[in-house]
Amino acid sequence: MSNETTRARIALVTGGNRGIGLATALRLRESGLTVIAATRSGEAPEGLEAVRLDVSSPESIDAGFADVEARFGTVDVLVANAGITRDGLLMRMPDEDIDVVLQTNLAGSIRLARRALRGMLKARSGRIVFVSSVVWAAGSAGQVNYAASKAGLVGAARSLAREVGSRGITVNVVAPGFVETDMTAELGEDRRGEILKGIPLGRYAQPAEIAQVVDFLASAAYVTGAVIPVDGGLGMGH
Ligand code: NAP
Numbered sequence: 001m002s003n004e005t006t007r008a009r010i011a012l013v014t015g016g017n018r019g020i021g022l023a024t025a026l027r028l029r030e031s032g033l034t035v036i037a038a039t040r041s042g043e044a045p046e047g048l049e050a051v052r053l054d055v056s057s058p059e060s061i062d063a064g065f066a067d068v069e070a071r072f073g074t075v076d077v078l079v080a081n082a083g084i085t086r087d088g089l090l091m092r093m094p095d096e097d098i099d100v101v102l103q104t105n106l107a108g109s110i111r112l113a114r115r116a117l118r119g120m121l122k123a124r125s126g127r128i129v130f131v132s133s134v135v136w137a138a139g140s141a142g143q144v145n146y147a148a149s150k151a152g153l154v155g156a157a158r159s160l161a162r163e164v165g166s167r168g169i170t171v172n173v174v175a176p177g178f179v180e181t182d183m184t185a186e187l188g189e190d191r192r193g194e195i196l197k198g199i200p201l202g203r204y205a206q207p208a209e210i211a212q213v214v215d216f217l218a219s220a221a222y223v224t225g226a227v228i229p230v231d232g233g234l235g236m237g238h
């Protein structure tokens with residue numbers, strides 16, 4: 001067998017330095033993949049390989065991928081996880097908060113997928129996973145920018161799934177509910193209590209519970225264009 005057929009699959013996880021991204025990177029590594037954490041600082045967390053990559057910059061995406069391809073080879077699994085919030089009521093939302101959220105969460109993920117396809121199309125296989133959110137369908141007051149970016153990922157994934165399915169590439173979405181990370185640590189106790197009431201499982205998720213589903217999608221060959229809720233039932237029916 002050639003090296004090409006025996007090498008471990010390569011996974012690139014954006015925002016792999018903390019929260020859901022770090023948990024996903026560690027989980028994929030446990031599953032035997034070579035994992036590269038794409039981070040803004042370029043620093044490698046917890047013994048993982050790393051590449052400097054800012055998803056809001058097209059140049060940085062290109063340079064990051066070129067670096068990974070030169071050091072490791074084609075990216076087999078892309079997890080577009082990096083994301084931000086800039087919450088506030090729309091009436092008072094500055095342009096900057098609309099732009100930066102759409103640019104980072106939506107345009108960044110689409111550009112990452114486009115760049116990943118170069119190698120995946122040649123290899124005639126690949127797995128792309130977008131990390132969306134339960135709010136993509138349910139909506140969330142104070143998160144018009146964020147919910148729009150997360151809903152956009154679903155349209156993007158399903159369109160791309162149709163474009164590249166015949167090449168053995170799957171494109172799926174994971175839609176987490178509320179997960180214990182820095183992102184939700186910002187919420188006040190009242191808001192946390194309110195949210196908890198709507199979660200049938202009665203608790204927030206741990207990052208590893210989202211990672212488990214991303215790991216499944218990284219190996220599943222006959223699932224594409226799917227949106228998988230990982231939300232303790234919060235978004236049921238949407
Ligand atoms: P987090 O703890 O706030 O971490 C966000 C990650 O994204 C960090 O690694 C951050 O890097 C990275 N990031 C932000 N902007 C970036 C950029 N321009 N370029 C590269 N990396 C960037 O968030 P999290 O809770 O793990 O969320 C991860 C994903 O899950 C996000 O897409 C989020 O929208 C989604 N999600 C989270 C929840 C939740 O309850 N936590 C629920 C649904 C969906 P730095 O360390 O450099 O800032």
